[in-house]
Amino acid sequence: MSVQQRLLESRYRVRNGIEYARKHPENALLRGVGFAVLVSATVYFLVPLYWLFVAAFKPPNTIGFPPDIVPSTVSATNFQTILTQTEFVGQYLINSVIVAGGSAILVLTIATPAGYAFSRYDIKYKNYLMVAILSVQMIPFLAMIIPLYRIFSIIGLLDTLLVIIIVASANTIPVGTWLIKGYFDTVPDGLEEAARVGGASRFQAFRVIIPLAKPALGAVTIYAFVGAWNQFVIPLTFTNSEAKWVYPVAIYRFISRQGVVNWGLLGAASLIAMLPILVLFVTFQKQFVAGLTGAEYKG
Structure with missing residues (x-):
């Protein structure tokens, strides 16, 4: 398509939009409000x-408030220090x-067979069980810290990476089960x-359709990975030694050690x-979107 054709198409769309706004002012107002909310968010x-x-690429001791919109100098010193x-x-x-x-x-090891079972087997009170599984997400984690x-x-798992994996996975398995179950329903x-x-056998038949559920499995993998990657309260509570610090806890400890926040190093x-x-998102964005939207299997 040539540049002239693109310009003509753009003008045509603008004219149609203006004409639609004149005929349906209430819809145009709602769209405008929605657009304003999206832009604000x-x-x-x-x-x-x-x-x-900007703070990460500014030289040390040059970060002030309010921050510069366009930095006058750029430096990689903070990254070199980190x-x-x-x-x-x-x-x-x-x-x-x-x-x-x-x-x-x-999460994949547990949620995949669980989602398959809920999708394919005629389990008694299946709907109630699914709601019960998801309702676990409604319990505030802070209410479970002391018992956990x-x-x-x-059992001797404190101050280990395994305890973080177990607790973080427990928070993700219910949603993962729902996502995988919903995708298997479309197959x-x-x-x-x-x-x-x-x-x-039933297990061999299960292995046959696993490749068809790659979008759902990819979405659950990303969801579980990001959820565990961003964990702060769990590792801060269940680990003590510096050798077991994860990245968010290390950033928090680094700030507290410095006494004064070094915004450049923090950035x-x-x-x-x-x-x-x-x-991860750039590499698997298609699988993630397809898994979350429950795109139906075709073929």
């Missing part, structure tokens, strides 16, 4: 991130990767029936923490 979330980005003089990209980042990856694996701390203290059972007729450390999540 976008600005509300992007402005702090932009300031964090990479060479701290353990953020060493032990703390490795701990976060272990916790997030372990949580994603555990006592339980893990008795016809003809393939399983054909496999069973061919002599396959650099925060941007580094965002990189794995951004890479």
Whole structure:
């Protein structure tokens, strides 16, 4: 399509929009309000991130309030300090990767067969069980900290990465089960029936349709990984030694040690923490959207 054709198409769309607004002023007003709300929400979330980005690339001791909209100087000193003089990209980042990856694996291991069972089996009181599973999410985590701390203290799991993985996974498994169950509902059972007729067991038939649920599995994996990656209260409560700190706890401890908040180092450390999540979303965004929307299987 040439540039002239694109301009003509744009003018045509603008004219149609103006004509529609004249004929339906109430709808145009609602759309305008909705657009204003979306723009306000976008600005509300992007402005702090932009300031964090600016702070990370400014030289030390040059960050003031209000922050500069356009920095006059750019420096990578803060990133160099984080990479060479701290353990953020060493032990703390490795701990976060272990916790997030372990949580994603555990959630998939439990939620996948659970979602399949709720989708395919005629379980008594199935709907009530599904609601009961999801209702667990309504219990505030702070109300369970003391009992959980006592339980893990008795079995000797305190101050380990495993306890963070278990608790973070428990918060994600209910939603993961619902997502996978909803996706399996859209997959016809003809393939399983054909496999069973061919002599396959129920487990073998289950393995046949697993590749069809990749979008849902990908969405649950990202959801579990991000949820565990961002955990702060859980690792802060159940771990004590510095060797078990995850990235968010390390940032908090780093600030408290300094006494005064170094916004440049904080910005650099925060941007580094965002990189794995951004890479994950960019790489698997199609699977994530398809899994959340419950796109029906076609074929």
